Amino acid sequence: MHTGPDEAHTEPVTALKRVDVHVEGIVQGVGFRPFVHSLASRLGLAGQVRNDVDGVHIEVEGAHTELEEFLTALERDAPALSEIEAVTVVSGTPAGHTGFTIAASDPRGRPHALVSADSATCDDCLRELADPADRRHRYPFINCTDCGPRFTIVRGVPYDRPRTTMAGFAMCAACAAEYHDPGDRRFHAQPTCCPACGPRLRLLDARGADLCGDPVSCAVHLMRGGRVVAVKGLGGFHLAVPAAHEEAAAALRGRKHREDKPFAVMVADLAQARLLCQVDDTAAGLLTSRARPIVLLPRLPGAPVAPSVAPANRSLGLMLPYTPLHHLLLAELAEPMVLTSGNVCDEPIAHEDADALTRLGGIADAFLIHDRAIHVRADDSVVRPISGEVSVLRRARGYAPEPLTLRRPAPRPVLACGAELKSTFCLVKERRAFVSQHIGDLENHETLRSFAEAVDHFRRLFDLRPQIVAHDLDPAYLSTRYAMELPGVELTGVQHHHAHIASCLADNGDPGPVIGVAFDGLGHGPDGTLWGGEFLRADLTSFDRLGHLAHVPMPGGATAVRQPWRMAAAYLRHDHPGLDVVRRHADRWSDVLAGGGPLTSSAGRLFDAVAALLGVRDTSTYEGQAAIELEQHADPAETGAYPASLGHGDLVVVQVADLVRAAAADLAAGAGTHAIAGRFHNGLADAVARTCTVLRDTTGLTAVALSGGVFQNVLLVERTVRLLRAAGFRVLRHVRVPANDGGISLGQAAVAAARDRA
Template identity: 45%
Template structure:
């Protein structure tokens, strides 16, 4: 009798769920689950997440909660779930209520998602009413962040607001049992946007399916097309057509930087690059990133002097249709811009900027709310490292910080991102770019306005965090904003970004921040720094690379031989570097003259410039045409060599002394040693030096956790060797944000939050 009473006792629970729970089919999932279990109540979207009131027998409620936590929709990500018992009302059924507005929004916006298998089946089913429709989507897939105008995420607040639903789409949209229930971008050929194919002058050639079919044939014919995607335009051409690829390079003013490739399927990818199971899974994940993988063949013009290809799979219905209609199986699919400009995403701007590059435009009629590049990930034996965090990943929350105060961290000037902290949740923006270019500065300001408007943040109440460099563009722009201003040193922000990801606030670590440049506490150029401490206790600099004078400032980052002049000036004797095998150009002499005169010379501890110096000694004596090119070239060279002994790189008086290392490189070059072996021995030297410093800090400070961050640690060979040599030591690296300056804004926010909380 007691057991029967327990089963029949009606309870009511109030449940609040936060995370990525809007626009991903969460409410219909809750509705179907509650209905199946015979429960009453309701579910609605709020500006903080999803609120549920559910009532019924206690066993059914327990089952409901268990399935809610363990089996949410594929694109949902539950961050928190709280349950409170409430008074039963006697609901006759379970319903979905309209969204509620109230406090400042804190719900997590879903990134844009690749087309799901169910939609793909319909896309190619002649009996389906969305057959060959390039905007097919459902609650499990399709655009999200790129079309949202404001929160909560409902159709009137998206760029689909001007398309009225036809009766069939309206029925699906309002049917809780349909997978398109409240799929905000829902549309079909009768009521939704289409694609148009236009000439470079804007003349309409075809619309609808005919436009996509003709575009595919033009790609086969060797034309260069501007193709509107999810977050902006791509420039596309046949990757196996060398003439088309070189024409694209010439028109885009992109001398050597590799082009990204979109391949028809995994089988095609396996013909081009070395694939393992983990790489295949990443390529096919809903984020659909560009994955940097070792190349198996050569494609002239695609990646000059580079041993990796950047590969991605189709992710929008349009891409699948292009391949199905006969487009080449391997397409160059690069951001639609001229070098260093932001990607074009508005139609008028695309025609204005790209008409001299593209032969034709495949224009989608659905507007894009904000530009979003493709995400880029480097994959290797030590896991995956983000190079660029954008489509498919942004603006997902990457950390929870110990603060209730709004924080806006504006990042660095290169590879800029911004981080907005709302109720402790750190939303990191998509990749914005390099702020030395005015169009990127405009994109930077737009992104800040966009995020603050979306989350209703009043900057008067916020902490505004910027780099300590007084002449950074981001610093100047931050100081023009209202709020309380906080400066954070660049390399501490690198280490803090890793600690924020791991939500490690009190544990002491030894942190290695290796990159090209950053403003130091002593106003010199840092870049080879070692810190000990914690987020709460502070990060104290305890070691660095031995400082040198860098001639010419920023120009030294563009000319490896100019950087080399500063490092080699520290050696007691040098051979004739103009002679074989070095063949240094006149630029080296000019840099040496600047050094002798002490004009425009700046002290530096830059590990990035040390990599450039060794690259120059190994033969990279020309200027670079994209950031990090010489170091990438050196790493790819080293990957061709087998195991070698490291060059000497001693740690003396809290400094890593590069002089014995460079002297050994010069001797080996003079003796004719293979440059791949030299490059490998240099990488081994850096890896062993890191381990030596870590061992010193373990003994001196009792610290066992090692943190690695900064652009140098995008080097997969170096990263893998350090992790191998450190063995059982805990090594933390960036996984949620890039180790390069794309992660700086998160680190700035974390340090500001820690200070504000203390």
């Protein structure tokens, strides 16, 4: 990656040399300067290293052999949390440095440096946390160069303590000695602190008054008694109760107005995780990674978790502790605990103390807080293993704001405003695409304000002034309205499902064209219908619709999203009047059909119809619930598949009503619902593979990109990918951003940049 001085190989090896080295990438806040200092000192080299607005700048001089070893080891042995993008080496004239020093950061110029994500507590810090003889024993804010808060406390770059929320905590003599000691693990670790000089923990009641006793022990005592405790984490507040305590879990669910959506569970270690779920090597690697995401895993029969934690769900979302405070709580509680976002349903996670006391006062009985401010809120990330690979469902803490690299640079800076549900935005500067942390559903003013604040912070942090702003074509989206109101920018609209496929292409570094299969809930179609089951010919600049799932009315419009039985009515019409779903809604069935509704090709609404037909879910309380529960209900061992005919014309139309009718016929004949759900999944996968084969014959395209929230379904993905590969296709799936609308902003940004290059 680096290029050394040209004359180095022609002069005597004893001659003194000097090089100026500039390192770009994630090299601030990860112990890179201490690493450089240690490396140079070990090799007997002189000079200095400092942060600047672009990364890390090194001036180093010494003998030729040692300089070559320095440049090799600089990349080979870089700190674990660093990610080097580029190393530039320029020859210079020796300045006569004596020794090697860490110089003050240079804040001049426009910021180009990267900020690392928050990282879970490392093993060395955990050993100190548990050691009664250590001065940081049981200190909830222990960290070092290898771990701790980063993105959520950073106010600006270069990454130095004065530009973080640790600025107000002056180091004590002992911490300062560690900070300035080249041989210490905390050498130039910016958040370094201890009980004598760092943040402090407090336990408050719902009125904000201090509760007596050790905050951790007292909080655990309250949880054991069934109380709900709000815990301030890295990116915001969580709400905690013991995972096996049904009364407490039910109370939390009721107070949070979260009827059915599962809660995440934090376990102390892998051994505890394996008591609750099936944990393979892929899952174990995710659980113990520095990002510490929530990992969705198959639940073991009889797992000791209260029914209210994850009702009607065969999976659990598990995560391991990622802060010292979590470790302390779990060690004292001695059992898993629910740790769910500190918010009322559909609101952003609370991250400021006063706001948490106000918004969570009706939910939490006590508040475990501290005085280290959270500058940027960040929810927990959510991932799911699929066939040994990773599917990211929510990208936030532990991943953001680390950039994705685009295949080709953007000519001008871009802001992509994303969609409405699972909102993110994306800022692009040259080849770097900064996808924001998960913001939430842009359906209220509070979430929109959080969105706008996050955009402003990213723009300042990375000194990015967008000239092009990409947005969804749906004028009702708040993200679209936000884009329209920005002054002095060039707007570009990107169709929702084109953005999905472009996101998959950008995620895989593939320019296309491909056959894009975009299956989701709903998206604005240029023909005036609601799309959601699309087969596209797509690259990064444009798309053509080649096929789709057959249109069906959506009775009652948006009401059908909340009442899946309406979609069953749309597909069944007056067939099989004796089915339970018809009898359950007999008083409204005919009226619903008579009322009509907008036409949709949505795969999500197809799943709704089958879920209602099988009695899995008639009414949804959160987005995608019926489809999620239908997947949970399906027998994964089922090999049968319902056939769906393909209509050929200008577009290939998949007659998915065939799948619903076949499921209804089997149900009327007495077949088991688990088998029927499995046959439906298999039938849809088969229809996708057959449609792509037809389209290959007409387009010559041999690569298929799968995107949209429906492709978070493990059963559907595994079966579809297997059939496509068996048919000779190269298959692209999401690996770094969600297939759902959380990845839309990356797709919009990639399209805007490609169009700007055209």
